[in-house]
Amino acid sequence: MKAMSKFKLLSSLEQEVEKHLAEAVSVFQNLPEETLLKPAPDGGWSMAQCLAHLNSYGRFYLPAITYAINHPAGNATNEKFKSGWLGNYFTQMMQPGNSTKKYKSPKDHSPTPDLDARAVVAEFIQQQEQLMRCLRKAKATDINATRVPVSISKWIRLKLGDTFRFLIAHNERHMLQAKRHLILCPL
Numbered sequence: 001m002k003a004m005s006k007f008k009l010l011s012s013l014e015q016e017v018e019k020h021l022a023e024a025v026s027v028f029q030n031l032p033e034e035t036l037l038k039p040a041p042d043g044g045w046s047m048a049q050c051l052a053h054l055n056s057y058g059r060f061y062l063p064a065i066t067y068a069i070n071h072p073a074g075n076a077t078n079e080k081f082k083s084g085w086l087g088n089y090f091t092q093m094m095q096p097g098n099s100t101k102k103y104k105s106p107k108d109h110s111p112t113p114d115l116d117a118r119a120v121v122a123e124f125i126q127q128q129e130q131l132m133r134c135l136r137k138a139k140a141t142d143i144n145a146t147r148v149p150v151s152i153s154k155w156i157r158l159k160l161g162d163t164f165r166f167l168i169a170h171n172e173r174h175m176l177q178a179k180r181h182l183i184l185c186p187l
Helices: 006-026 033-037 047-070 085-094 117-140 160-184
Strands: 147-150 153-159
Touching (some): 006 160, 047 147, 047 160, 085 160
16 A cells, blocks of 8 residues: 555545444344344354444454554654555455455454344444544544554554554445345345
């Protein structure tokens, strides 16, 4: 990824989160609980499980991002963002369309099938609103120098900008997975 304006990056990420939020409210929030809990025809996760998986990552990353923004490193006047090689690799790995490979979810991020679907959707909406606030607050932060630990190891830390890119690409991947249910199993 070439260096780009941090404001342009954060603005494009805000648009993506806004889209996820709008879809959660207009689509998932209005579905019956039995539809949200219905397993995929191929044996994969239900729509609620897809969102619960994203919620589990949000429970890790949103506090870590908030902490990083509240304890920034570097000079906030740095208006360019250049992705790190590891952050770019993780983001490319998660972006839909870049890979048809399925990744095994870590055990602590694998949702059970017996969920309170309404609570899962409500938590996802709340997390997207929190993510939006973080993106807006990050405009006053050096998103290159400020680092966030990754969920698989506290010793690996990504640039804040890469953390946002990875988390939102991961959200997009599983939002698409959840929406495929509507195509495969129409109401």
